[in-house]
Amino acid sequence: MFIRSERLFLRPGWPEDWAELLALIDDESVVRNLARAPWPYSPADARAFASQPQARRHPHFFVTLPGATGARLIGCVGLTDQDGGAELGYWIARQHWGRGYATEAVRAVLALAPTLGHRRLGAHHFLDNPASGRVLTKAGFVPTGDVRPRFSLARRGAAPSAAYVLHLAAPVNGGSEGGDAGDSIEVMRAA
Incomplete structure (x- = not known):
């Protein structure tokens, strides 16, 4: 499955x-904001993640x-x-922060979620990462x-985390479009 948004x-x-x-995730300031990624992030971790089958x-x-x-x-972004x-979970490499890419990627996945049968999504962010909370709020x-x-593998322990929820509407037009007015999302499936 592939998704094309305005820029991504x-x-x-x-x-x-x-x-x-x-090369992108080998940055403690990124990994410490994730629940499931270890630190340090090794070549074996990258190989395992890149080879993971799709659910x-x-x-x-x-x-x-x-x-x-x-x-x-x-x-990366995913469910x-x-x-x-x-x-929902996501991360953007540090050199690409502040350009709206996280919000755009999240909205693209949100447009797909109802077609997968989801009507409610949860998300969390560690309190010391308020930028992630702003992304979630902008996405609805x-x-x-x-x-x-909430446990963080990279932090080797728990840290305070805020919970978020989003109730999704049924897909519109077969689920091929979504997001805010003016956003264009196209979902493509491999043959």
Whole structure:
């Protein structure tokens, strides 16, 4: 499954992506904001993540930025199974922060989520990462008011985390479009 948004192209990871992935995520300021990624992040971790199979209802995508010389990897976004529900997760490499790429990638996945059968998504961010909370709010998530310790593999322990929720509408026009007015999202499936 592939998603094209206004500036980004979201695609599955391929095993040969491991080195580019490692070069971007080998940054403690990125990894410490993730729950499931270890620190230090090793070549074996990158190989395992890039080779991960896609789950039908919980896909994950490499976020790429198309350009004249190809599409550069800039981060990841996806859905995971969390206690029978779906949870959104994402990261963008530090050199691409502050340009709206996280919000655009999140909105692209949100446009797809109803076609996968999701009607509610959860998300969290560590309190010392308020920028992630702003991304979630811009994408339509609402804080639940629930703040509790959440384990982070990179931090080797729990840190306070705020919970968010988003109730999704049924897909419109077969689920091929979504997001705010003016946003164009196209979902493509491999034959």
